[in-house]
Amino acid sequence: METQWPLVIFTFFVCVTCGLLGSMSVLALKGQGRDLQMTALVASAVSLVIGGIGSFLHLQHWERIFNGFGHITSGITQELIGCVVLAILIVVWFVMLRGGKKLPVGLSAVTLVAAVAMVCATAHSYLMAAIPAWSWALVVFYLGNALMMGPVVLWGIAAIKRDQEVEKTAIGMSLIGAAASLVADLVYTAVCATATFANYGHYADPTSMTTAPTHIDSLMDIMVAGDGAVNFWVSLVCVAVVIACAAVARKKVGASVPFMAVAVVAAAVASILFRVLIYQLGYSVFLLY
Amino acid sequence: MTKAIITDVNRCVGCLACSVACKAVNSVPIGNYWNKVVRVGPNPIPGGSGQYPDVYMYFLPISCQHCENPECVHVCPTEASHVAEDGTIQIDKEKCIGCQFCVMACPYGVRYLNEEEKVVEKCTLCEQKLLQGELPQCVSQCGGNARWVGDTDEGLDSFVGSFDSAGNQRKMTEFLEPFEESDIYHLPDVGNKPSFSYILRGQHWEGGDE
Numbered sequence: 001m002e003t004q005w006p007l008v009i010f011t012f013f014v015c016v017t018c019g020l021l022g023s024m025s026v027l028a029l030k031g032q033g034r035d036l037q038m039t040a041l042v043a044s045a046v047s048l049v050i051g052g053i054g055s056f057l058h059l060q061h062w063e064r065i066f067n068g069f070g071h072i073t074s075g076i077t078q079e080l081i082g083c084v085v086l087a088i089l090i091v092v093w094f095v096m097l098r099g100g101k102k103l104p105v106g107l108s109a110v111t112l113v114a115a116v117a118m119v120c121a122t123a124h125s126y127l128m129a130a131i132p133a134w135s136w137a138l139v140v141f142y143l144g145n146a147l148m149m150g151p152v153v154l155w156g157i158a159a160i161k162r163d164q165e166v167e168k169t170a171i172g173m174s175l176i177g178a179a180a181s182l183v184a185d186l187v188y189t190a191v192c193a194t195a196t197f198a199n200y201g202h203y204a205d206p207t208s209m210t211t212a213p214t215h216i217d218s219l220m221d222i223m224v225a226g227d228g229a230v231n232f233w234v235s236l237v238c239v240a241v242v243i244a245c246a247a248v249a250r251k252k253v254g255a256s257v258p259f260m261a262v263a264v265v266a267a268a269v270a271s272i273l274f275r276v277l278i279y280q281l282g283y284s285v286f287l288l289y
Numbered sequence: 290m291t292k293a294i295i296t297d298v299n300r301c302v303g304c305l306a307c308s309v310a311c312k313a314v315n316s317v318p319i320g321n322y323w324n325k326v327v328r329v330g331p332n333p334i335p336g337g338s339g340q341y342p343d344v345y346m347y348f349l350p351i352s353c354q355h356c357e358n359p360e361c362v363h364v365c366p367t368e369a370s371h372v373a374e375d376g377t378i379q380i381d382k383e384k385c386i387g388c389q390f391c392v393m394a395c396p397y398g399v400r401y402l403n404e405e406e407k408v409v410e411k412c413t414l415c416e417q418k419l420l421q422g423e424l425p426q427c428v429s430q431c432g433g434n435a436r437w438v439g440d441t442d443e444g445l446d447s448f449v450g451s452f453d454s455a456g457n458q459r460k461m462t463e464f465l466e467p468f469e470e471s472d473i474y475h476l477p478d479v480g481n482k483p484s485f486s487y488i489l490r491g492q493h494w495e496g497g498d499e
Contacts, residue, residue: 001393060387060407067367067384076366076388129479130360130396198477198496201332206305207322286396286477286496288327288351 001131001282006058008275012149013051014079014122015142015271017086018115019150020044023173024093025108025115033158033166038097040157045090052083075125082118089114119146126278132195133219133281137188141278144184145271147177148242152260152267155246159260168253174263175246182239185274189232192219197287205289214287222281231277238270291357291376291441292414293484294428295448295473296350297465299491300435303328303348307427307436311352314415314426321401323412324352324427329495345492350427350436353378353399353412354476354483361391361400370409376441376484379416382408396479414438424451437461441484466490 024040027033033040056062068080089111096103123139151173158166197216205211216222223232245263249256303326311317311324330346337343355377361370362378369384370391385408392400392409400411415425419438423429428436429451439448439461448461465488474487474494487494 058388060389060402061385064367064384064386067369067386068388070367070384071365074364074366074390076364076390080366125364125390128360128364128394129481130394134393200329200495202330203495204328206303206326206328207308282393284396284398285479286398288329288349289325289398 001279003276003279004058006054006056008272008279009054010051010058011122011142011275012268012271013047013054015119015146016149016153017044017047017051018119019146019148019177020047020153021086021089021111021150022115022146023150023154023170025112026173027154027166027169028103028108029105030169032169033163036157036161036163036166037093037103039161040154041090041093041097043153043157045087048083048086048090055079075121075127078121079118079125082114082121085114086118115146116143119143130284130286131282132197132285133192133278133283135191135195137191138278140184141188141274144177144181145274147184148174148181148239148267149177149271151177152242152263155249155256155260156264159257162254164254167256168250171246171249171253171256175243175250178239178242178246178263178267181270182236182243185236185239189220189223192223192281195219197283197285200288203288208289211289214283216283216287219281219283223277228277228280231273231280235270235273235277238266238273241266242270290374291355291484292419292438293355293376293441293486294352294414294425295437295439295445295461295486295488297433297435297437297468298347298349298487298489299466300433301326301348301350302433302435304432306430306432307350310426310430311412314418315413317410318401318403318405321403321410323399323401323410324350325399326350332493332495335493347489347492349487351397351399351476352427352485353395353414354397354481354485355412355414357482357484358480360394360396360479360481364390364394366390373416375419377414377416378411379413380409380411382406382410385409396481397476397483424449434459434464 119142123142126134128134155170155174158170222228242263245259249259305326308324327349331344333339334343359378367384369381373379387407403410428438437448437450450459452458468488472490475483
C-alpha cells in the first residue's frame with residue numbers, strides 16, 4: 001500500500017502527545033518537575049495540533065469533519081473523541097499550572113488513562129481483517145512507540161531546562177520505554193510472520209497486463225530482505241541507539257544533551273520508518289490486483 | 290432481504306462487457322473499476338504434466354460483494370457507507386469525508402476515490418435501475434448469461450438474468466447447466482461474509498474460502 005504520509009504524521013504525533021502527557025502524569029505523581037510541566041504541556045499541545053493538521057490533510061472533504069463524530073464503532077470517530085478529550089485535559093492542566101495550584105492526583109491518573117486509551121483508539125483505527133499486517137499487534141506497536149517517544153521528549157525538555165531531577169527520571173523512563181518499544185516492534189514482527197494470503201497461482205488483470213502478479217509467501221521476506229528491509233532494520237537499530245544513549249546517559253545527568261539529541265533523532269527516525277514499513281506491509285489478503 | 294449477484298464462472302468468457310457496461314452506465318472515472326474481470330490461471334491441473342493441455346483457467350468478475358458483515362461500514366466514521374434496506378452496501382456521498390479507510394478495510398480492492406468529487410465510490414448494484422425494476426447493467430449486458438441477480442434470503446430460484454428474444458426473463462435455475470451446492474464459492478472471507486457467489490464446476494476454485 002502507498003504510504004499515507006498524513007496518517008504517518010498523525011499517528012506519530014499522537015504517540016508523542018500521549019507519551020508526553022503520560023510521562024508528565026508520572027512526574028506529577030512522583031511530585032517532580034513542577035517548573036517544567038508548563039513547557040512540557042505546551043509541547044504536548046503543539047504536538048496534538050500538528051498531528052491534527054496531519055490527519056486533516058488526509059481528508060478529501062475536511063470541511064465535513066464534524067460528520068466524523070457520527071459512528072462510534074469507527075476508529076476515526078474514537079480518535080476524534082480522544083483528541084477532544086486530550087485537548088480538554090490539556091486546558092485543565094494549563095489552568096491548574098497557571099494558578100500555581102497543586103496538581104490533583106486524580107488529574108494525573110485520568111490523564112494517564114486517557115493517554116493510553118487514545119493510543120489504543122488510534123491503533124484500533126487501523127485494525128483491519130482484510131490486511132493481515134494490520135492486526136492487534138498494531139496496538140502493541142503504538143503503545144510501545146508512545147512509551148519511547150514521550151520520555152525521550154521529556155528528557156529533551158529537562159536537559160534544556162537543566163532540571164537534573166527530572167532529567168534523571170526521564171532518562172530512566174526513556175531506557176524502559178525504548179526497551180518496551182523494541183519488544184513491541186519484535187512482537188509486531190512475529191505476528192506478521194504468521195500472516196497468510198489467498199493464493200491464486202497464475203493470474204492476470206486484463207486492465208493492467210504489464211503489471212506483474214503479486215505473490216507473498218511471508219511478510220517476513222518483505223521485512224527482512226525485501227522492499228521493507230531498510231525501514232525495518234534501520235528502525236530497529238535506531239531504537240537500539242535510543243536504549244544505548246539512555247543507558248550511557250544515566251551516569252551523565254546534567255551533561256546528557258548530546259546523548260539526548262541523538263536519542264530524540266533516533267527515536268523519531270525509528271518511529272517514522274516503522275510506520276512507513278507498516279504501509280509497505282499493507283497487502284490485502286486478496287492479492288489479485 | 291439481501292440483493293446479490295451469482296456469477297457462473299464456467300459461462301464467463303472474459304469479454305469484459307460487464308466491466309465496460311458498468312463504466313458506461315455509472316460514469317465510472319478513468320482508472321476506476323466498480324467491476325473488474327481478472328483472469329485466474331492458467332494453473333496446472335493437479336496430477337497433470339503442468340503443461341498445456343493439463344492446465345485450466347477461468348475469469349473472475351469482481352465488484353463490491355455487498356457483504357453481510359461489511360468492514361467498510363464498520364470503519365466509516367460518518368455512516369456514509371451503510372447497509373441499505375435491500376441489504377446492499379451504499380455510500381451517501383454527501384456524508385463522505387474522503388478518509389478512504391473503507392478503501393483500506395475492503396478485502397477486495399473494489400472501492401475507489403473519485404478524484405473529481407473527492408468521495409469514495411463503488412458498485413451500487415445499479416441501485417437506480419433496481420428501483421425501476423430493471424437489472425444491474427452487468428447482468429443485462431452479460432453476453433455469456435453468466436451473471437444473475439436475486440435475493441439470497443429467497444434462495445437460488447429468485448435469481449434472474451437477461452431477457453430472451455421472446456421477451457421472457459431467464460431464470461437462473463432453469464437456464465444454467467446443472468450444478469451442486471459444492472460448486473458454489475465465495476471470495477476470501479475474513480469475517481465480512483460476502484453476499485455474492487460464484488459457480489464453478491469441474492475446476493479447482495483458487496483463493497480458498499470454498
